[in-house]
Amino acid sequence: MIQASGLSKSYQNVHALQDVDLRVEEGTVTALLGHNGAGKTTLVNILSTLLPPTSGTAMVAGYDVVRQSRQVCNVIGLTGQFASVDESLSGFDNLVLIARLLGASRLEARRRADELLDMFGLTPAARRAARTYSGGMRRRLDIAVSLVGRPRVLFLDEPSTGLDPASRISLWETVEGLVADGTTVLLTTQYLEEAERLADQVTVLSKGKVVAAGTPKELKAHVGERRVHLTMSCRADAATMGASLRRAGFNAIESPDDCTVSVPAAEFTDFADIVRTAADTRAAVVGFSVSEPSLDDVYLALAR
Template sequence: MSELMIEATDVSKSFGDVRALDGVSIAVPKGSVLGLLGHNGAGKTTLVNVLTTMLPPTSGEARVAGFDVVHQSYKVRSRIGLTGQFASVDEALSGFDNLVLIARLLGASKRQARDRADELLEQFDLTDAAKRPAKTYSGGMRRRLDLASSLVGRPEVLFLDEPTTGLDPASRLGVWETVEKLVSDGTTVLLTTQYLDEADRLADSITVLSQGKVVAAGTSAELKAQVGQRTVTVTLDSVSEVDTAVEALTGIGMHPVAEGRTITTPVTASRELANVVRALDERGLEPHDIALGEPTLDDVYMALAAA
């Protein structure tokens, strides 16, 4: 078994009466990507903050790159990169100056700092904007600069908290390719996201958080198998029928999730499709469309988060 670069054991974090993390354990082997999925408020950012030494855990233990996040926080911070949900760049400084500043703080000489800054600006396609203040950057450029900032010290472990939120498709793809490149070079990555395609594409294993607890963990394929092989998607004529339909499906032991006039419910076998049709028929509902779908991570996510 390969070396663990992130290891959290029974980590809890309370803010007053609110239990943001409740006994979370994760283990991420060197050179792999863990995708942390969950709704807003599920505890993703809190977990990232604990692992990056920003917040002390209320109880439990966590080690990153082999060092304790509470007692060896300095050593942890020497080995990690963090890109938070909001771009942490100095708006008044140019992209170049931002990167030089961080390199200098990490211990680079002036020359090394300038070289590293040039290298990263090139890598993130920011060379043309290098001398402009970061406040003139577009949202996508700012995220790229933020990501570049977290890579200045060539971190062994990279934490990405919703790195592509608010990015256009081209920029998202750029971030994905960067992450894939880093991982192929041996970097370990913990990525939080609300985008399931992102986790599906990048993550070797996925942990689903809900209300501060791990509700599922495994590879993308394992999670899909765990939740059910297939899903039935029912589209109704109007939203007013949704409640009745959800009631009908719940009545036959299913776990439907409604969104707009569409209801999705996991099924274990394709013959359950007949049960769905019958249950709806008994309530006098004639769906606009019924489809049997292969499982996607969305189904996993919705089913688990709703459970």
């Protein structure tokens, strides 16, 4: 649904994007990660026809974003970083206005407005002027506006910024529902938890370039692995446990700073073998924990 090849954008001597390649399959979520100024918003603006690229090509739903920009606009929805609703109108009237501009009848526009207000928990405030909404409510209304036309492709530029935890979770559930119905989503985010929750694919940008891309699982595999940590009662027990696990075929490592033994556990079946070996070893285990690499680890490793 989205394909970019060699996409670049320059402003005199500033290179906002440099030879970016991107592919997003239909009915999936791709997250763009990167620091402020990495080029995330520039890429979204090009794909949504708001900016022309300096070089390279991009297609959305089979349409060229430069030569067929009108067709692209007919199949996309966009929520920018800042709410852009008309604050003099009520939430209901904002949605009806957009629906009418998109060609809906008066009745269809009102029905769609009611549907979206209910979806985003804004029905109690439907008739209030948007200027009386809290920041989170305006953000939810802004996202609702981008869904009026039931877009095939949805661009969300840091959609959960300013939302409280409950509203953020509600937004995630809404995005998951849209994707389940076949919508393709490209989102930028500063929340790694958000990318981990929603994204099928993650693309990491830095200084306008793609520095890593893959599934969250693939990216996490580059910086670490799942490990089991056994905390022993003393260093002698840690040494005994480490030796026992190594005899069982595990690459166990005793920590030089405490009484902990760390063991890689690539497969879930490894857990049973580790527990069985630990139970058969005459050493006192006082703690057991499991750690997995996160997208936070990926992001920090790439930043370094």
